[in-house]
Amino acid sequence: MSMNIQLPAPVTWQEASSETRAKLLSRPVQAVSAALREQVAAIIDKVASEGDAALLELTARFDGVRLQSPELSMDKVAEIAEQAPARVKAAIDQAYNNIRAFHLAQKPSDVALETMPGVYCEQKFAALARVGLYIPGGSASLPSTVLMLGVPAQIAECSERVLISPPNPQGELTPAICYAAIKCGVTGVYLGGGAQAVAALALGTESIPAVDKIFGPGNSYVTEAKQQVSQRAGGPAIDLPAGPSELLVIADDSAEPAFVAADLLSQAEHGPDSQVILLSPSAAMIAAVREALAKQLATLPRAEITNQALASSSLILTQDLAEAVAISETYAPEHLSLQLDDCEPWLPKLTRAGSIFVGHYTPESGGDYATGTNHVLPTYGFARNYSSLGLLDFYRRYTVQTVSPEGLADLGNTIVDLAAEEALDAHLRAVSLRLESTRFQRDTQK
Amino acid sequence: MSMNIQLPAPVTWQEASSETRAKLLSRPVQAVSAALREQVAAIIDKVASEGDAALLELTARFDGVRLQSPELSMDKVAEIAEQAPARVKAAIDQAYNNIRAFHLAQKPSDVALETMPGVYCEQKFAALARVGLYIPGGSASLPSTVLMLGVPAQIAECSERVLISPPNPQGELTPAICYAAIKCGVTGVYLGGGAQAVAALALGTESIPAVDKIFGPGNSYVTEAKQQVSQRAGGPAIDLPAGPSELLVIADDSAEPAFVAADLLSQAEHGPDSQVILLSPSAAMIAAVREALAKQLATLPRAEITNQALASSSLILTQDLAEAVAISETYAPEHLSLQLDDCEPWLPKLTRAGSIFVGHYTPESGGDYATGTNHVLPTYGFARNYSSLGLLDFYRRYTVQTVSPEGLADLGNTIVDLAAEEALDAHLRAVSLRLESTRFQRDTQK
Structure with missing residues (x-):
């Protein structure tokens, strides 16, 4: 050569x-052209209005494969997985074990605290219900990305764990990807790539369930599509800027x-x-x-x-x-x-x-x-303000509070005085009305 | 009445x-008009090119106050804080104590695990260095929002904790806001509101440091500006969709x-x-x-x-x-x-x-x-896929791994076989070249 x-x-x-110095540390400019932005928006609109038909048409156009359905049945996935060479299976098994062990160690614990007598506060972690895992296609098979997204989703026990990836010329996925998907217990496998795959995950189609959060790397179409769907009212969350x-x-x-x-x-x-x-x-x-x-x-x-x-x-x-x-x-x-x-x-x-x-x-x-460790990481300087992907990204945190009548008696003035300062009278009255009620008299004399 | x-x-x-049923549970449409989007983009551009001068001009236009500088010195903040009524101070003190106790209980722990003999993995939490806390203005004073953003930033020990809020007609902030800001140990207080304040936090000006993440609620200009700056290459992270x-x-x-x-x-x-x-x-x-x-x-x-x-x-x-x-x-x-x-x-x-x-x-x-508990919460159905604000939002997670020569000897084949499957030869060689080196022979015979 x-x-x-x-x-x-x-x-x-x-x-x-x-x-x-600035030039030595400058990053390649990531300009998203207006043309690309519009093309992606048009693809999202098409999938929104035509569903599976749009996805199948775009897969034929961009991936050169004409499919009957975007779904690859789990039976078929298991069958293809068996064809993976023994060396590849063993390597996926070892990687799976290490990734699983490290992500299991990241399991979050709920927090519970009585901040004042009679005022109980909790922070709870709930797994995201429906997650979409985008696995890029192209020249190579990327089973490692299946593990990096699929293992934490499995540990969190997200109830729907949907994988989508562009089909190979046979209209399938590689044995290695299928083997990794089975290891991670994904609940559905679909064929599609680019902005159309992201749109299908975000909006749902006849075959593909809409998801709450989309994970995974991709080319500039995938990246732009993730940004656009996450900006929609009620749109899915996304993992990281790319x-x-x-x-x-x-x-x-x-x-x-x-x-x-x-x-x-x-x-x-x-x-x-x-x-x-x-x-x-x-x-x-x-x-x-x-x-x-x-x-x-x-x-x-x-x-x-x-x-x-x-x-x-x-x-x-x-x-x-x-x-x-x-x-x-x-x-x-x-x-x-x-x-x-x-x-x-x-x-x-x-x-x-x-x-x-x-x-x-x-x-x-x-x-x-x-x-x-996870290989989905913040790049482009985002390591200063975004986290590396981890188990926590597959959970939501929410809080719960319980105030007893006695607790409200003690905390009431604080709420009343702050509500008065902020000129929110109904906020204030929600407390004062309780404290002045005959029910409160009764409940605190129990 | x-x-x-x-x-x-x-x-x-x-x-x-x-x-x-759908109508009963439907949310008010949050349409962002193209006009608002362009207005916000123009404001961000103006702050990017003119810095403090742009911020001061826009503050005069939108808040009706002509300032010499966007900075309110910490001495002045402390002086104004003293004017807060005793009842308001006591209420802020009590709220601060409860919020602090509950957020302290959320402190994350680093994770460390030997996934295989000689393969050590760690997940570490680092506080965000520079955070911007946006406090809306308008008719009322909102000390509670200062506490909800300022307390976790203080616990995380973010090194720069910058507060910005629209000035009142006196060109200052209310005693209650100043008192809460002092309690939370914010490191800088600035005057400004709307898209121009968000732009100043994102890009920095002569007076205001650029930050890594912007927190806080606001009107449609603030919300749109947060979205736009977070989409810029290397832009700040933001807390939640609004x-x-x-x-x-x-x-x-x-x-x-x-x-x-x-x-x-x-x-x-x-x-x-x-x-x-x-x-x-x-x-x-x-x-x-x-x-x-x-x-x-x-x-x-x-x-x-x-x-x-x-x-x-x-x-x-x-x-x-x-x-x-x-x-x-x-x-x-x-x-x-x-x-x-x-x-x-x-x-x-x-x-x-x-x-x-x-x-x-x-x-x-x-x-x-x-x-x-924190009052910055996911709304508009985002409670299905976003978290309530908590202490963790003021940290980044990153990972560290250390492999011993013996560890690499054991793990090497797994990496080699997966790199071969993914057709990434240089990835493969980074392992094989180490294992075949005379240095490896020497280091494993120690």
């Missing part, structure tokens, strides 16, 4: 202008250049807009990683895509590790890898990341598949 | 057509008609689009509540607004309590009041509500102010 390998030149942070994938590695002289390069490449291969950044206080390490990148890149099947992503990435020489840590906290990467002999002192300072990979033997791909 | 009191006629659920306030009461013959009427009125007085629903298996109770409503309404200062809200509300006769409970679960009210002698059997079946008020002596206004 002959390819013009494009690796960014290393830049010294201390010597960089503020413009250069963006291209990112990895930031902090490495010192203790790192293994080949390991660092392999991790940077594994992130870069996701797509041409993936972003990878290396921060190191060691010029020798940066040079060695650069060399390893060129060597490893040459032998990768997805070298073209990977090369494009690398071309817009950054290799940054920092003064010391403290500066690298500060830059990472500003950037707030989706994935953060620490390839240092001694990570402990830095971990308390590093919180702005979706997921952190500690030490030389924790490849980023470990978290993508099998350590147990 | 002469007013044409408009109370809805009671409807028997079993006799209602499906159209009538809608008009709602109360659903389930009452049986054990209820006190005057108490039920008082609660329905306290919800209806919020605004003409507020919605109140009474469900009861007792025709006598519905008739008695109707009578009490007319009697109490006549003496309320906000009777006009309240009357409008009542006109579009529903009084529904159900077959039994089970039917009432099922209707409530379909409607998913923001506030749910159970005025029954025996609530216990029904509570496990009632989870789709923002907050539940149990028994005859738990007025809905108790939760608005002082029981300890």
Whole structure:
């Protein structure tokens, strides 16, 4: 293969202008064109008015497969699952066990407290009733995403757990996806992709139940459709704002250049807009990683895509590790890898990341598949204000309060005085009328 | 006062057509006009390009107050706070204590688990760094909203806790708001309202720091501005989708008609689009509540607004309590009041509500102010898929994993086989290259 390998030149942070610094950490612009927005809105309207027929027509148009029904029966799913190779089944079993164990440990507990005598407050967690799990299609089969969405939905015991994914040319899903879906006990499997699949989950069709929350990654049509349906009055909730994938590695002289390069490449291969950044206080390490990148890149099947992503990435020489840590906290990467002999002192300072990979033997791909953590993570700087997907995202919290007559006698003045301050008289009277009632006299003399 | 009191006629659920049933539970349409959307977008653009100057100009235009600076210094806030009447201070103190106690009890714990030998996974909670608390202005002072947003931000120890609220005619905020702000230890107080205040929090100005998440209720401009800024690339998160306030009461013959009427009125007085629903298996109770409503309404200062809200509300006769409970679960009210002698059997079946008020002596206004629960709740049916505001909303969750060389030796095949299934070679090589390295040989022989 002959390819013009494009690796960014290393830049010294201390010597960089503020413009250069901003450019080094800038993300690819995610412009949603008005045309795309309108196209997605039209697809949603079409699914809203025509239901299954719209979904089947759009699946024929965009996925090139003409189906009789969007449903893949659970019997058929189980049958296809059996065809998965033993190695793939074993890998899914192990990943499932780790993901299940880690998400089970996240199980929330209700809170109950008597805030004052006679005033009882509770916070309760209820599983979302109906969740929709979108699994992207395209060139590859993505059983890992089935596990990342399906396992927490299963632990939460969401009563409807509906999976939708674009069909392969046979009008089915891969054995690996079916095997993972069976492991997670999904309650329904449907065929469809893009904005039309999201619309079907949001609005329901003759075959597909409408859901309360939509989870899962996707292309720009899927992302825009999730945004649009979540903005509708009474629309479903969605998991996270989406963006291209990112990895930031902090490495010192203790790192293994080949390991660092392999991790940077594994992130870069996701797509041409993936972003990878290396921060190191060691010029020798940066040079060695650069060399390893060129060597490893040459032998990768997805070298073209990977090369494009690398071309817009950054290799940054920092003064010391403290500066690298500060830059990472500003950037707030989706994935953060620490390839240092001694990570402990830095971990308390590093919180702005979706997921952190500690030490030389924790490849980023470990978290993508099998350590147990979730791979649905905030990207595009959203690690500063959004959470990594976890079990809690499959629950709602609501509160319950119970006030005894005696409790109201004690708390009443507080409510009355605040309602008066806020000029809400009916609020005030709901208390005063109770306290002045003959029933209150009776009930407090019991 | 002469007013044409408009109370809805009671409807028997079993006799209602499906159209009538849908209408009884339908919510006021929340149409955002294209004009409002464009006006809000223009305001956001103006604040983005002109900063403080834009905010001051728009405050002069919409709030009728010409300010020198949008900042109200913390010294000034403390000085104004002192002017609050003793009764109001005492009420805020008591409400603060209850809200603080209940939100402290919600403190999350980090999770740590060895999912396999040598594979350590952690889920950690980090407070959001910078939060913006929007407090609506208008006719009344709303110290309760300061507490509902400020107390959890204080417990989480968000490092910047910025409050913004429209100025009163003196170019200040009320003593009660200032007193509550001081109690919650907010770090900055600013003057501004509407879309321009939301834009200032989202984008920052010369005076106002940009924040990571915006909390708080507001009118249609505020709501639309929150939606728009949260959709921007790298924009702030927001708390909840907004809608008009709602109360659903389930009452049986054990209820006190005057108490039920008082609660329905306290919800209806919020605004003409507020919605109140009474469900009861007792025709006598519905008739008695109707009578009490007319009697109490006549003496309320906000009777006009309240009357409008009542006109579009529903009084529904159900077959039994089970039917009432099922209707409530379909409607998913923001506030749910159970005025029954025996609530216990029904509570496990009632989870789709923002907050539940149990028994005859738990007025809905108790939760608005002082029981300890939060009054920022999902409305408009969002109680089926969004959470009531709580301490967790002031944190982000992120994960950390550490794999030992031995752990990678055990987990490696799983990652390799899944990466092969997903055709992501660089992901695979990040593992195989480590396992085949001389460094791995050395590190596992230690």
